[in-house]
Amino acid sequence: MDQAVRAGTPGRKLSGAQRAWLKFCLMGVLLTNTVCWKAFERAGLGGYRAGALSWMFRHSKVAWDGLLRASVVLVLRQHGITEGVLVADDSDHRRAKRTGRIWKAHKVFDKKTGGYFNGQCLVFLVLVTPKLTVPVGFRFHEPDPKRSAWRREDRRLKRAGVRKADRPAAPVPDPAYPGKAEQALDLIGEFRRHHPDIRVKAVVADAWFGTQGFLDGASRLCGQVQAVSQLRNNQNIRFRGRDGSLTDYFRAYPGVPQRVAVRGGKEVEVVVGSARLHVNAHARKRFVVALKYPGETEYRFLVATDLSWRTLDIVAAYTLRWLAEVFFEDWKLYEGWGQMAKQPGEEGSSRSLALSLLLDHALLLHPEQRARLENHLPACTVGSLRQFCQGEALLEFVRSVLAAENIAERLEQLAEKVKTWFPLAPSGKHMSGRDLGRQQPSPSLKYRAAQMATAG
Template structure:
């Protein structure tokens, strides 16, 4: 395990061939692959136990749970890469084959820790039905003459079902951690998810977003949330504090309103950061919280974006998918997340965080660790009776590893 994590540190990839080259042939591809596939390693417990270790080391007893998903484009030939499907590519506007991972993160006053994941894929039968239904509808075929919508296959749960499953698993695994709130983007801003998440988290505040055209009821009249906040309840400027103590300027307005699609009253907030032109609309389940408390909690969502940026660039998973099938993808992802945990337990990172200073970025900490490895290599080289001869021997070994 230590070899694989060191390999991710040095090569920024989960690839046995690269690990073999980095070890100068000391670790063979076949051996690493066998351990990954066949050894009796409790993979399902590794991430859970690692989370326990981190929480104990930092003395964490409470935090906010946040859901988000990440799409990763993969190669065109993806027959054995787990749950790959056709995705819209944001950069080009075209389509690519890719994987989607729903991640659960615990955000605390000091650190952000990935604590769970699940691979999402739309139900192929439902997707095909939807495509055909749209084609027939466009052709003028009446609904009664079109095929009936098939039942969803349980092997392809929705993102909200996945999120609730991850929440339940966290509660079972870390029952002593107090969940102060649950954060999710607009995809999860539906009645069923928010009510169930509040229930599963022990009555915690659940914060999501509404679309600007969603309806609310005010004084017996139904109007869009955008119309209400732009014409009736206009925002005022405030200063809020984000994690780390930085103060930022926002424009805020709020009200306890009945959300039509939720069939109940929610705490609805219009929020605009300094420099933005349009509001985003937050929705929360617990009506007893203050407006500022909800906004402060929601700012923690930006820390998730920081995690995703670091994870994709530096922690192996984002660059390549060398491991095949379900166990390959799941175990490769576990290794990548364990590497993130390792960096949280780096002595200099611990010292930084416990001194209430901003944490080192993953990139800077990784580069420092790479230099530490190089210095350790040089130190061990100088301990040989004839370092020059040993260096020549290693040079020949490196040449044979690179060109064979």
């Protein structure tokens, strides 16, 4: 990592203390599945104090701006990666109800329940290559509160029957709150500047990014490559001089069954239709693909910028978008940030997330993982590799104890450290040591109770 930082950012490097700190933090995330200094302190049996870890995180002049970038260079070089497909996607992370110090926490729509929760929204850029899938960049997203308030009021007035001309105009976009598509384009441009030797074959994104600005911008940034996203089913198109919706067009010209290899693996039979249509919102012709998977009753509509691709090639490229979802699941479950990361402020959120992604890169360089990838075998899952590393850490710890000159004395010292760093806490579930009360009749009240029973 230090060599990659020196090569990528002239004049910057990692000092010996910074390298030791970074190594300890990555091992802490791996073993505890958190980004929490107290958890690291306990796991290291006091080898590093939480205050010292936090101070390094906040005040040490680590080249944070180039750290993740250098790690990407390292992973791609070690695995000989020269080309891939860029996938842009977003992910929401639930937080507590009150988060005054968590950066860019806001009300997020819950797709599962239809309600809202307080959380953070992140835009990720993931590189899918013939060997592996690696995250290459991220941005925290927060919607413009003025535009959000305007949308709520506009919907209320629209339901009340107020004409558009009589409703307030949308506020001017605030540069401090860029949209998801703008942030994704920024990530793509940054990737292209810092990794010009990587050939991008296509850019894929979900329906949120299916706008003219994003598709044309992503294609242009990567050298006019194919850009694929989705359109809404009520999107208007023009065919033979007449306007209509996508749903109406493919109802008149339905698709046919085709076999498609999903992410280069298992083949499934899908219903596919396609046409080169003028999409009104994009003001130009696009390659539109209507796709229906087994068990689905309605089409989903893919849109592509390059009209020279074959239909099934566009479908196969779009299936790669699912790999970003797999990355999200692994990252949230096994790489610390999604489980416990409470560092406040912009630095707290962005730097702790960078640590989590550095662990993802480190696992791609694990000897077992590299051996599998070099021999064209299926890569290990993050969960199994993390468990394997935990077993390795335990074995290394036992080796260090057995290698000590006085094993009994060493074990006694470790036993004392365990008692110090893993104190037992009192439980509120059990009544031991507390007064339960008398819980029996009082002789002086028996006569009164008998009178009340007779009166009743």
